[in-house]
Amino acid sequence: MSEEPNGDSGDLLVILRHGPHGTSYLKEGLDTALVAAAFGRRVSLLFMASGVAALVPGQGAGPLGQKGTQPTLAMLEMYDIDRLFVDGAGLAELGVAPESLTPEATVIEGDAIAALMAEHALVLTF
Amino acid sequence: MRYAILLLGAPYSHQAAHSALRFARAVIARGHHLEAVFFYREGVHNAARLASPPQDEPHLVDGWTTLNQEHGVRLEVCIAAALRRGIVDADEAARHGKQGHSVQAPFELTGLGQLVDLGLECDRLITFGA
Numbered sequence: 001m002s003e004e005p006n007g008d009s010g011d012l013l014v015i016l017r018h019g020p021h022g023t024s025y026l027k028e029g030l031d032t033a034l035v036a037a038a039f040g041r042r043v044s045l046l047f048m049a050s051g052v053a054a055l056v057p058g059q060g061a062g063p064l065g066q067k068g069t070q071p072t073l074a075m076l077e078m079y080d081i082d083r084l085f086v087d088g089a090g091l092a093e094l095g096v097a098p099e100s101l102t103p104e105a106t107v108i109e110g111d112a113i114a115a116l117m118a119e120h121a122l123v124l125t126f
Numbered sequence: 127m128r129y130a131i132l133l134l135g136a137p138y139s140h141q142a143a144h145s146a147l148r149f150a151r152a153v154i155a156r157g158h159h160l161e162a163v164f165f166y167r168e169g170v171h172n173a174a175r176l177a178s179p180p181q182d183e184p185h186l187v188d189g190w191t192t193l194n195q196e197h198g199v200r201l202e203v204c205i206a207a208a209l210r211r212g213i214v215d216a217d218e219a220a221r222h223g224k225q226g227h228s229v230q231a232p233f234e235l236t237g238l239g240q241l242v243d244l245g246l247e248c249d250r251l252i253t254f255g256a
Contacts, residue, residue, distance in 0.1 A: 012242060028167065031206070035238040041246070122245040125253075 010042040010083060013120035019053035020069045021062060026054050029126030030072045037079040044083035045076075046116060047105060052090040055101040073103060085116060129153050130161045130244040135255030136168035137186040138179065142255030143172055147189045149252065154197055161248050162200035163190065164241045165233075169255060170208040173201070173233040194232040202244075205235040 014033045018025035037043045047054055054069055061068035076082070084105035091098055091107065098107050108116065117123050131150060135142025146163070153160050165172050177187045193199050208229065209218060215229040229235065245251040 011246060024167070028207070032238050032241065036242040039239045039242065041242060122242070122251065124241075124245065125256075 010044045010120050011122065012036050012041050012043045013046060013117060013123045014043065015046045015048060015123060015125040016051035016054060017049045017125065019050040020059055024066075025126045026051065026069050027067070027072070029124070030069060030076075032124060032126070033081060034072070034075070034079055037081050042083075043079075043081050044085065044116070044120065045081065045105075046085045046087070046108075046113070047090065048087040048113075049090050050094075052086050052094060052096060052101075055086060055103070055105055056096055057100065057102040076103065085113075087113065127158045127249040128161055128247070129158055130248040130251045131163045132241065132245075132251055132253040133163055133165050133169040133172060133255060134167040134253065136171040137177070138183075140168070140255055143169070143186050144184065146254035147184075147186060147193070149254070150193055150199065154199075160193075160197065160199045162202050162240075162244055163193075164244055165201070165203045166207055166238075166241065167255070168211075170203050170211055170213045173203045173208065173213055173229045175228055175230045175233075191232060201233045202236045202240050203229065203233050204238060204241070206238070208235055 014029050016026055016029045020026050033043045033045060059068060059070055084103060085108050086101065086105040088107045088109040131146050133143060133146045137143040150160055172186055172190060174187060179185055190201055194201050203213065213228050214224060215235055216227045218235065219227040
């Protein structure tokens with residue numbers, strides 16, 4: 001499962017634009033990715049805008065009684081979801097260092113993002 | 127072309143549901159095939175069988191039901207998003223020990239795998255609401 005970032009196409013690209021708190025977008029996007037992978041689809045993830053905050057380590061579930069997303073992110077590997085991409089502009093905007101991300105993700109920007117979308121049969125945005 | 131619709135907006139609070147129903151009618155009128163509408167996030171409220179809007183407003187739940195009856199468009203509701211919001215069919219109500227139910231045929235509770243299959247198998251998956 002070690003595909004080149006811009007090599008073989010996948011079935012589904014899930015774009016995650018929201019951070020772990022405030023809305024359920026991130027959780028629902030990750031749920032969709034896990035379900036697709038469980039059904040044997042090849043899934044890639046792209047974290048954009050506030051979504052890059054999902055990869056910042058050390059976040060708790062918070063006082064609202066909602067489940068955190070870190071445990072789900074930790075399960076991605078078990079589902080063979082190992083093509084993780086993160087928007088460099090989103091990282092810069094939030095001042096997050098790429099090497100601090102958990103799990104690790106490949107930084108891409110600009111045209112590479114367009115190419116990534118084009119090489120997937122289905123793109124779902126959350 | 128084979129189309130499918132992903133609807134994320136609740137009826138009446140968001141234009142998404144109204145636009146999606148109009149789009150569904152337009153696609154069929156153009157001679158395309160509309161395979162299914164998948165209701166996710168707040169969109170699951172479109173399946174509430176007890177919805178009783180004022181008579182001078184469009185009845186969206188009936189609108190979806192009519193679309194199914196006239197054109198066989200499947201009405202698929204994400205079960206995880208629905209149960210959380212009290213959108214429950216008779217089987218699930220019994221399973222969870224609840225009286226009454228809020229979803230009935232032709233709406234069917236189904237899983238997210240169906241959404242992925244629709245997206246990959248249809249020529250176009252059109253999303254309403256965000």
